[in-house]
Amino acid sequence: MTATLTNQSTTTSRRRRWSRRLAAPVAIAATLGLAGTALAAEPLEYEQDFSVDTAGWFDSSNGWVGTVTHNASDETATFEGDSSGPFSRFGGYSDTWPADGYTAEIDVYLDPAWSVGEGFDYSVASSRSNGDHLRDFIFHVGVVDEAGVQGLLVNGSNNTDFTTNSFKLLNDNGGDYYVVETAGWYTLQHAFRADAGVLAVDLNLRDADNNVVWTATRTNAGDTVADVVGGNRYGWFNHIEVADGIEVDNHELYLGAPRVAPTSKDDCKKGGFAAFGFDNQGQCVSSVTANSNSGK
Numbered sequence: 001m002t003a004t005l006t007n008q009s010t011t012t013s014r015r016r017r018w019s020r021r022l023a024a025p026v027a028i029a030a031t032l033g034l035a036g037t038a039l040a041a042e043p044l045e046y047e048q049d050f051s052v053d054t055a056g057w058f059d060s061s062n063g064w065v066g067t068v069t070h071n072a073s074d075e076t077a078t079f080e081g082d083s084s085g086p087f088s089r090f091g092g093y094s095d096t097w098p099a100d101g102y103t104a105e106i107d108v109y110l111d112p113a114w115s116v117g118e119g120f121d122y123s124v125a126s127s128r129s130n131g132d133h134l135r136d137f138i139f140h141v142g143v144v145d146e147a148g149v150q151g152l153l154v155n156g157s158n159n160t161d162f163t164t165n166s167f168k169l170l171n172d173n174g175g176d177y178y179v180v181e182t183a184g185w186y187t188l189q190h191a192f193r194a195d196a197g198v199l200a201v202d203l204n205l206r207d208a209d210n211n212v213v214w215t216a217t218r219t220n221a222g223d224t225v226a227d228v229v230g231g232n233r234y235g236w237f238n239h240i241e242v243a244d245g246i247e248v249d250n251h252e253l254y255l256g257a258p259r260v261a262p263t264s265k266d267d268c269k270k271g272g273f274a275a276f277g278f279d280n281q282g283q284c285v286s287s288v289t290a291n292s293n294s295g296k
Contacts, residue, residue, distance in 0.1 A: 043254060043255045044252065045232075045255060046091040046254075048251045050071075050075055053070055054068045054069075054070050056089075057077075058087050064086065065084050065085065066079065066081030066084065066085040066086045066237070066240065067086070067245075068086050071247070076247050076248060077249070079240055080244075080245035081120075081237055081240035081245075082240070082241070083163065085236070085239060085240040090253040093127055093131070093231070093233050094127060095127050095128070095130065095231060096231050097194075097225050097229050097230060098231060100255060101193040101194060102254065103189065103190065103254055104232065104235060104253045105187050105189045105250065105253075106249075107186070107251075108122070108246055109186075109247040109249075110141065110180050110184070110185075111183040112143075112151060112180055112183060115143060115243070117142070118142065118242045118243065120237055120238075120242060120246060121141070121237065121238035121239050122138065122141070122188055124136075124190040124236075125137070125233035125236070126230065126232065127230035127232065128230050129229060130230070131230065134228070135158055136158055136160070137158060137190055138160055140154070140157065140169050140172065144169055144170060146170065147170060151180070152179065153169040153177045155169050155176075156172060156216045173216045177214075185208050186206065187207075187210075189202075191204060193257060194225045198220070198223055199219065199220070199223040200218070202258075203215065203216045204258065210261065232253055235251065261288075262288050264288060265285050268288065
C-alpha cells in the first residue's frame with residue numbers, strides 16, 4: 001500500500017552524538033573559543049532534539065493519532081501508535097528542490113529483545129514541484145521468526161502495510177536486510193540527491209559510532225529533478241507496534257549530502273581537514289578532542 005499522509009521506553013539514556021551536519025563544528029568552535037573563525041556549515045532547516053519539548057510533532061493531542069511523550073530526565077521522547085503514528089512537517093513542506101539535495105535524520109533506540117511481530121515503519125516523503133505528494137521512502141523495522149531467519153531486521157521500500165510485514169523485511173531490496181544484534185541508538189538517515197537528473201534516496205542505517213551498517217537506494221526514472229521533484233514533505237511513523245512504544249531522539253533536516261565528523265587526529269592531517277569543512281588542521285583536531293569528551 002502506498003503511504004500518503006492525509007489529514008487524517010524510559011530505560012534508555014539520551015543519545016549524545018556528533019551531529020553529522022557541519023553546523024556542529026560551529027558550536028564546538030564557540031565552546032573552544034574559536035567563534036571568530038569561519039567554518040563551513042550545512043544550512044540546518046529543522047531540528048528537534050527533545051531536550052525541552054516535542055514541538056513540531058503531531059499526535060492525538062493536536063489533531064492526529066498516536067502519542068509523543070517527552071522524557072524530561074533523558075531528553076528524549078517516547079512514540080506510541082498503532083496502524084498509524086505521529087508525524088512531523090520538518091517545520092513546513094517545500095516544493096523547491098535544493099541545489100545540493102537534503103538529508104533527514106532521526107535516532108531510534110532499537111532492541112533485539114522485542115517480541116516477534118513488533119516493529120515500526122518510518123517514512124520521509126518528497127513533494128512534487130507543484131506542492132503535491134510525490135513519494136514515500138520507508139524504513140521497515142521489525143522482529144521476524146520465519147524462513148529460518150530469527151531477529152530484528154531492517155529493510156526499506158516505498159510502500160507500507162501499516163503493520164509489521166515479515167515478507168517485506170525478508171524480501172525487499174532483493175533480500176538485502178540488516179539484522180540488529182546489539183540494542184542501542186541507531187540513526188535512520190534519508191539522503192535525497194540527484195543522480196543523472198533523477199531523484200535517488202539513500203536509506204542509511206548508522207550505528208552509535210556513525211558507521212553505515214546498511215544502505216539501500218530507492219529511485220524511479222519518472223522522478224526527474226528538473227521538472228517533477230520538489231523538496232521535503234513529512235517524517236511519519238506509518239505504524240508503531242512495540243509494547244510501551246519506541247524511544248526517539250535527534251530529529252533533523254539539513255541541506256546537502258550527509259557529512260561525517262573526523263574520528264581521529266589523523267583524519268585532519270595532510271589536508272584532510274578540508275573534507276570536514278574546517279579551515280585548518282588545528283580546528284579539525286580541536287573538534288576531535290571535543291567530540292571524544294562529549295557525553296562524559
